[in-house]
Amino acid sequence: MAARSVHVPLLLLLLSLWSLQASAESSEGQLLCLCDSPKCLQEQCRGTRCFSSVRVGSGGVVFERGCLEGPKKTRLHCATAPSSHQAISCCARHLCNGNTTRGAVMALLPSAPQGEPVGYGAGALALLALGPVAALALLSAAAALICGRLHRGHLRRLQEFDAEQGAVDGLIGSNVQGDGTLADLLDHSCTSGSGSGLPFLVQRTVARQISLMECVGKGRYGEVWRGQWQGENVAVKIFSSRDEKSWFRETEIYNTVLLRHENILGFTASDMTSRNSSTQLWLITHYHENGSLYDYLQRAAVETREGLAMAASAASGLVHLHTEIVGAEGKPAIAHRDLKSKNILVTKELRCCIADLGLAVTHSQADNLLDVGNNPKVGTKRYMAPEVLDESLHTECFDAFKRVDIWAFGLVLWEIARRSYSNGIVEEYKPPFYDQVPNDPSFEDMRKVVCVEQQRPFIPNRWFSDPTLSALVKLMKECWYQNPSARLTALRVKKTLDKIHSGLDKVKDS
Template sequence: MADLRLVGCKIYSVWGTLLFVLLFYASEVRALLCYCHPCYNSDTNGTCKTSDTGACYASKSLSSIDENEELETLTWGCFEPVEEILLQCTPSNVPHKWVTKCCKEGELCNLYLNLTLAELDLDLPDDGTSDREQRAESVSKLALLISIVSVTVFLIVLLVAIAFIYFRYKRQELRRRQLLVDSEHETFIPPGQSLHHLIDESSGSGSGLPLIVQRTIAKQITLVRSIGKGRFGEVWKGKWRGENVAVKIFFTTEEQSWFRETELYQTVLLRHDNILGFIAADIKGTGSWTQLYLITDYHENGSLYDYLHLHALDTSEMLYLAHSASCGLSHLHVEIFGTRGKPAIAHRDIKSKNILVRKNGTCCIADLGLAVRYVSETNEVDVASNTRCGTRRYMSPEVLDETMNKNHFDSYKQADMYSFGLVLWEIARRCVIGGIVHDAELPYYDYVPQDPSIEDMRKIVCIERIRPTIPDVWYHDEYLKVMCRVMSECWNPSPAARLTCLRIKKTLGRLVESIESTTKPPKHQ
């Protein structure tokens, strides 16, 4: 508030200065009282009054009576600001038998003008400035004053607007921080329980919170900071009832993607340690804007892509990442039969940026916006209505050359396995072998540009049949050798010859058991 009062004092000071300048200038252009003779109005007592921009004048002229005698005539009065009249105040370069002078210096100033016919030989008046120049100067002063006033008013309005926006932002920021502090100390969840316990107790299907809770959760969440952006919208870290959550905010144009992903996350029996935990979906907005929320578990390590750029891996860490990712994808692909079974689901956008790393060093599959379901009762594939078909760099050969059978569900699972083989290659690159580790890179980084087109990928993958380079040193390590064989079989040009995710899960599971028998396993949550 003290800052606002200081800004108000400055505004009043500036306006006071402007008012003084305007009054001072107005005194220079006021009407003048002039001496007149002869006076054409008998009620003026020998005076006349000019307009606001007029002038007083005095004139002397000589007229010839005969060849030897001339008559001198003196007149005084007021001039109006008409160009033709003003010209009479300026002596000409040609001598005349008359002289006229004008003044605006004060009341009755024309009584004191010195009129001598000798001045007729001068090029300019005695004071060195003609009345026309004086008036031009007055007009320029007025224009300058108007410009100064306009700029000053604009700057004042701008400063007031900036001050208002700044103090409003500070007030909102303080309020947000206070809400965040308060949320840290909330005790909505009973001691000894977590958000996961609340979900498991209230939702037997493992598909998030009860719908009645989901429809009010958006108003209870405090957004902390943005942690990612994409084609669909933005991901924020949030606080709800004292626990961290991830909030995926969809653009309003992506309503179909939000609805589709929400529908898939609420699939019965989908909940799994290696699939991103769904909490709730809600719509938040007013009459002018709408936000589509998808609330999930928060994992501070971020995506596998980010994790690999920051961490070099030993053999056990590599295997835990690869095996846990295969467990999540295998759970998606498998169909669980029963009264309330789970349909088989294909992801369609497997990549390192859509796999998250949990605190215990294992992975979970995220982003089901493009996933498809297999409806076994009707033998149909439930495909999303949006036009996106995945990430070009990770597309399988049959997707790139458009030869995939879209009516056969196994085709989608086989395309997932090709993409998963590329993810395994990314993980293997960060494994330290003999003290050497490779930089984290995307598949085909050395063949295509950073944002490749469909044609770029089709040429490399389908026509030239190039696959990511496997260093020779990998074949000299017991575990990496198996990884090389697995990823190579995932890259097979023939979709039917590729390994299933269940087979990869079992193969990598044996490697994990082998390494756990010789080393201490990492601590799990």
């Protein structure tokens, strides 16, 4: 009886928290909030949720008030746990942040700086802090029990799906490379609403324990660093603040249910952190020392069998992305939209995994919902399909986006083939259309070559005298049809590569 009486207040508190979130998200930017920040143009603003925040830096404590717009931004900021140098308090009533003092928000910090005024009594603050924590602990325990059953159900449904669809081996592959603490966490984690990566609060814990060791790459989004977490290497992709939409979209895609696959870059955590008085957006993934396929092919040529295995593994990842897994906890179909050799990584086993999902599009048959995200950026011009270049792409049709991926995958096959030995001969690495457009081609350069002149990458004569490379040429051309509907599906590409590989095995055995 006593245990039951303890649970009732906790459940009531939990229900009130849910009610507060629902009412705030349904208001669709109608809340009037006090705005006290250098960014404020007026003393009041309107948003989905009001907030008060503090940031502790070398210049002292910065206290701000304002509003958050949109449910995604609200969830992102209001669910952020306080750190030693920043905290945020959200509320969902008109001008409710006007009653929140700097001391009250400072009290949310794990260790408030000495000498700061605190607006509430210690007892009240303890109740304020421990109440939600107790409720979350109760909810987490229940979720852990439910999640184990759901996870087993997911795998069972995936196996049934493979049997029915004749999907390729490895669709379920969710093994994490290597042993260790991080791998164990990933293997046994049950992510709230994800199934790919660590639970949200654990993500933040991991992110704050990472040491950045060396910068290993730069791009239009920012930088990639090799980091270390408890002795293990991880990759830390640091987005510039102006590219927040790409970071948010990639985080959103990586947290998709059942996305984890051996040929999709392994996602560990995502975090918004503050360093050197500036906000940094981190995406933490598995680290592959061989770098991208683009980097690897510039450094080394490969035997035909190796090149074929690389291509087949990349195709397997694309199949998993493109495939929708139907069910209550299923996975939407995903189109990459920026597939290229720089966005494919090479593992230590010389297999490939697809990365950089910041421009991805998702589709679910149940509600026929096409989610293109909120990122205005487009893919890489050199890899753009004809229908993208001549602006005839049917953007309301999800299959159209998948066919764009197939065009780009055909170009990746061409890059691998150039660096594959046959009779001891191999070409130096060159990007697609290297001899037809400038180093940094414009949209118009590519449109002229691909759409008007309908040119394709140059095929050396020696490829036709090698049975494997000759078969790859045929496959490439079936990915490069001007008419998108005539191109192969990702599953057909993968099966064709498997067939070419089995042909190699027969020749070897004979």
